[in-house]
Amino acid sequence: MSGFIAELRKNKILFLMIAPVLVFFVVFSYFPMVGVYYAFTNYNFDGGLFGSPFVGMQNFKFLYESGALFSLTKNTVLYNLAFIFIGNLLQIVCAIFLSELTGKWFKKTTQSIMFLPFFISFVLVGAFVFNLFNTETGVINALLKQLGMHTYDFYMNTEPWKYIIVFFNVWKGLGYGTVIYLAAIMSISDEYHEAAKIDGANIFHRIRYITIPMLVPTFILLILLSLGGILKGQFDLFYQIIGSNGMLYETTDIIDTYVYRSLAVNFDIGMGTAAGLYQSFFGFVLIMSVNWIIKKTREDYALF
Amino acid sequence: MKQGLTKMLSVFLMVSFMTGILAACGGGSGDDAATKAAAPKTESGKPDISKKVELNWYLVGDADKDSPQVIEKWNQMLAKDLNTTVKLNFMTWNDWQTKYNLLFASGEKIDMVFASSWSDFFKLSKQGAFLDLKDLLPTYAPETWKTVPEQDWKDVTVQGKILAVPSTYPEYTPDGIVYRDDWRQELNLPEIKDLDTMEQYYEGVKNGKKITPINGKAWNEVNTLFHYYNDFKNIGGDSGIIVAKSYDTPRDVVAYPFTDEFVTFVKRMKTWADKGFWTSSTLASQQEAGDFIKAGTGAAYWRNAPGASGFIMDVKKTNPNIKLAYFPFTHFHNYVVPNLGINNGMAIPKSAANPERSLMVLEKLRNDPEYYNLMTYGIKGRNYDFTEDGSIVSPAPGQDPAKVKGYGIASWGWRNIKNEHPAKDRWEGEAKLIEEFKAISKPDIFAPILMDYQPVKSQLAAVNQVFQQYGQPLMMGLVPDVDAAIETYRNKLKTAGVDTVLDYVTKQVATYADEKGLK
Numbered sequence: 035m036s037g038f039i040a041e042l043r044k045n046k047i048l049f050l051m052i053a054p055v056l057v058f059f060v061v062f063s064y065f066p067m068v069g070v071y072y073a074f075t076n077y078n079f080d081g082g083l084f085g086s087p088f089v090g091m092q093n094f095k096f097l098y099e100s101g102a103l104f105s106l107t108k109n110t111v112l113y114n115l116a117f118i119f120i121g122n123l124l125q126i127v128c129a130i131f132l133s134e135l136t137g138k139w140f141k142k143t144t145q146s147i148m149f150l151p152f153f154i155s156f157v158l159v160g161a162f163v164f165n166l167f168n169t170e171t172g173v174i175n176a177l178l179k180q181l182g183m184h185t186y187d188f189y190m191n192t193e194p195w196k197y198i199i200v201f202f203n204v205w206k207g208l209g210y211g212t213v214i215y216l217a218a219i220m221s222i223s224d225e226y227h228e229a230a231k232i233d234g235a236n237i238f239h240r241i242r243y244i245t246i247p248m249l250v251p252t253f254i255l256l257i258l259l260s261l262g263g264i265l266k267g268q269f270d271l272f273y274q275i276i277g278s279n280g281m282l283y284e285t286t287d288i289i290d291t292y293v294y295r296s297l298a299v300n301f302d303i304g305m306g307t308a309a310g311l312y313q314s315f316f317g318f319v320l321i322m323s324v325n326w327i328i329k330k331t332r333e334d335y336a337l338f
Numbered sequence: 339m340k341q342g343l344t345k346m347l348s349v350f351l352m353v354s355f356m357t358g359i360l361a362a363c364g365g366g367s368g369d370d371a372a373t374k375a376a377a378p379k380t381e382s383g384k385p386d387i388s389k390k391v392e393l394n395w396y397l398v399g400d401a402d403k404d405s406p407q408v409i410e411k412w413n414q415m416l417a418k419d420l421n422t423t424v425k426l427n428f429m430t431w432n433d434w435q436t437k438y439n440l441l442f443a444s445g446e447k448i449d450m451v452f453a454s455s456w457s458d459f460f461k462l463s464k465q466g467a468f469l470d471l472k473d474l475l476p477t478y479a480p481e482t483w484k485t486v487p488e489q490d491w492k493d494v495t496v497q498g499k500i501l502a503v504p505s506t507y508p509e510y511t512p513d514g515i516v517y518r519d520d521w522r523q524e525l526n527l528p529e530i531k532d533l534d535t536m537e538q539y540y541e542g543v544k545n546g547k548k549i550t551p552i553n554g555k556a557w558n559e560v561n562t563l564f565h566y567y568n569d570f571k572n573i574g575g576d577s578g579i580i581v582a583k584s585y586d587t588p589r590d591v592v593a594y595p596f597t598d599e600f601v602t603f604v605k606r607m608k609t610w611a612d613k614g615f616w617t618s619s620t621l622a623s624q625q626e627a628g629d630f631i632k633a634g635t636g637a638a639y640w641r642n643a644p645g646a647s648g649f650i651m652d653v654k655k656t657n658p659n660i661k662l663a664y665f666p667f668t669h670f671h672n673y674v675v676p677n678l679g680i681n682n683g684m685a686i687p688k689s690a691a692n693p694e695r696s697l698m699v700l701e702k703l704r705n706d707p708e709y710y711n712l713m714t715y716g717i718k719g720r721n722y723d724f725t726e727d728g729s730i731v732s733p734a735p736g737q738d739p740a741k742v743k744g745y746g747i748a749s750w751g752w753r754n755i756k757n758e759h760p761a762k763d764r765w766e767g768e769a770k771l772i773e774e775f776k777a778i779s780k781p782d783i784f785a786p787i788l789m790d791y792q793p794v795k796s797q798l799a800a801v802n803q804v805f806q807q808y809g810q811p812l813m814m815g816l817v818p819d820v821d822a823a824i825e826t827y828r829n830k831l832k833t834a835g836v837d838t839v840l841d842y843v844t845k846q847v848a849t850y851a852d853e854k855g856l857k
Contacts, residue, residue, distance in 0.1 A: 096796035168619040189619040296799035
């Protein structure tokens with residue numbers, strides 16, 4: 035303890051500067067964690083958080099009893115993996131293209147256009163999707179009709195939705211991720227490239243042997259950060275695109291939408307918290323184990 | 339450095355956890371304080387209003403454009419009469435359900451909130467969300483206490499406690515469809531009287547006008563039709579797929595997907611869907627069928643009876659050339675039940691800081707025409723005006739209708755028949771319809787059944803989700819093979835535990851029926 039006090043004395047300005055951040059996390063992240071206890075109670079307003087009767091694991095029952103938990107977890111994880119990997123790869127590719135472009139005006143314009151979808155709300159994305167794919171007035175089917183081809187009933191078939199959802203999510207996040215990678219590329223010193231040029235490396239060599247290896251730490255960091263939320267589905271995305279369309283749930287149902295449907299009619303604080311706890315707990319386990327593996331293999335890249 | 343950091347982190351964790359526990363305990367004791375006995379009265383027997391208070395009220399629905407002015411005026415009146423001001427909050431229609439439920443758990447001090455059977459009044463009552471008003475009412479709202487009918491007080495009495503002030507506005511709100519009567523006559527189709535004539539109408543307008551009859555989302559049009567056509571009755575609010583089989587056999591509780599009626603109905607709906615009465619993307623659509631009627635590309639719209647007359651008047655204003663008619667689903671079985679008193683009402687949450695003053699404000703609002711008119715109809719001479727016979731014209735004559743609209747918020751919580759004014763322009767069919775309903779009215783025996791799903795909540799949650807995933811597409815006829823889909827639906831329901839829920843509801847209904855001496 036004395037070591038800590040000495041440390042505090044020595045660097046008090048530094049500690050003072052970090053204090054707001056610590057307070058922020060304590061108040062908004064650690065303090066609300068007490069609410070996890072809701073998951074184990076039968077909530078009533080007389081008792082409040084600690085006075086309501088304790089019911090053990092009963093609130094978790096609705097998740098596994100119907101047998102849906104496995105396929106839901108699978109869907110959620112697979113969708114998120116697709117989002118993370120396809121998203122990040124495309125972002126890297128775009129960032130490299132942009133960094134190699136020389137025309138400043140074209141570069142800036144492209145970047146802005148790519149960034150725009152990030153600001154569009156999922157409600158609008160949902161409207162886009164409906165107007166593109168619905169059978170009667172949708173753009174795609176109208177086009178097929180004009181060309182004299184058979185129309186395709188998107189809302190009756192589960193197959194295309196996997197790709198549609200992944201596409202729209204990647205499209206929406208592309209500009210944002212590209213900027214992060216672009217920043218990483220900009221921080222690579224020009225000396226490497228110049229030295230490589232003198233040694234006779236062409237542009238592909240330079241990308242392959244300089245840019246990409248230098249991006250790996252950023253890549254791993256972003257992957258690690260997103261892995262923690264791998265069991266948290268993007269509720270907005272799925273809910274706005276699929277909505278209450280039961281026919282498509284087979285391939286598009288994730289934990290969040292399932293929980294929403296189960297509890298929207300019969301709201302229950304305990305069961306809602308239970309589902310959230312399940313997601314957070316597995317996210318925690320996952321990020322710990324992945325970090326552990328990375329630490330074993332390439333220690334420099336580990337988060338902590 | 340590293341060791342010091344670890345230690346510091348653990349200290350922070352400890353501190354945060356302790357504060358958490360302390361804060362939660364603090365919250366608990368605050369609740370007790372709110373249930374304290376009524377405030378002392380002054381010697382004259384009048385409630386003491388010497389202390390100035392600000393009340394915190396919540397309503398469902400959106401505010402009106404003119405709400406700020408109306409509320410300001412209201413607060414001036416309240417400050418003068420009751421030494422009180424009210425902060426009136428609105429929960430928008432988009433997300434009121436989530437907000438409403440969280441409101442009671444948030445710990446915010448709320449003095450009055452809209453309450454109703456369709457916003458979980460009974461469930462929240464069981465969970466202890468509302469304050470018992472029994473002792474407060476005679477003192478702080480004497481006129482309300484005297485004028486609200488005995489039966490309405492009974493409706494809001496849960497475990498011996500009066501937990502809300504119901505609105506006093508007897509009303510019938512059965513479901514039905516609004517349809518294009520001008521097209522029906524033009525195409526020589528029979529008047530809609532039953533399911534067959536309804537089908538003829540849909541088919542006629544589909545072929546004759548080349549439009550989708552129920553355009554946009556058609557779920558309500560079909561689901562309510564299903565319930566009324568088969569006389570399946572919801573038990574204690576929306577009971578999902580568990581229903582009483584008919585009005586005359588309240589004890590006969592079934593899960594309707596397992597009935598023959600369901601099979602017959604969904605087979606018919608499959609033919610309707612195949613004929614294109616609604617679109618195949620109807621479940622994904624966010625557009626109301628009524629908007630398509632106004633656009634000339636739709637021919638039917640689900641409304642309850644008062645909603646229908648409102649919609650018909652609305653269309654008359656926007657599209658004078660469209661002629662609409664209404665087919666109430668009560669025609670299938672020729673009876674109708676009146677609404678419960680607590681179909682709309684106001685309640686005081688346990689967290690209230692000033693329940694007494696809040697009741698006094700409600701008393702004024704319900705009974706004083708000046709207050710009532712202001713908060714219900716807006717500003718006189720602007721949003722509305724009275725004709726000689728007491729009907730309402732809105733907006734007031736002389737105002738530019740493009741700029742000033744009639745005033746409208748969800749004021750139903752304090753609605754009082756005594757102070758209501760009929761609109762000057764109303765749908766001519768409305769009075770006839772109400773006469774018709776009065777003649778075939780039967781008491782509502784299903785809505786007051788207090789359902790507490792606590793013991794079966796995990797099964798119920800699973801059943802609700804199966805209903806959405808498999809039941810809704812089936813009901814809309816959007817499955818390739820109906821028989822196979824019914825089979826899957828039933829199996830999934832069994833796995834979800836529908837039998838447990840059914841047993842439980844059956845027992846609850848039987849207990850209720852014994853108590854009330856029903857067949």
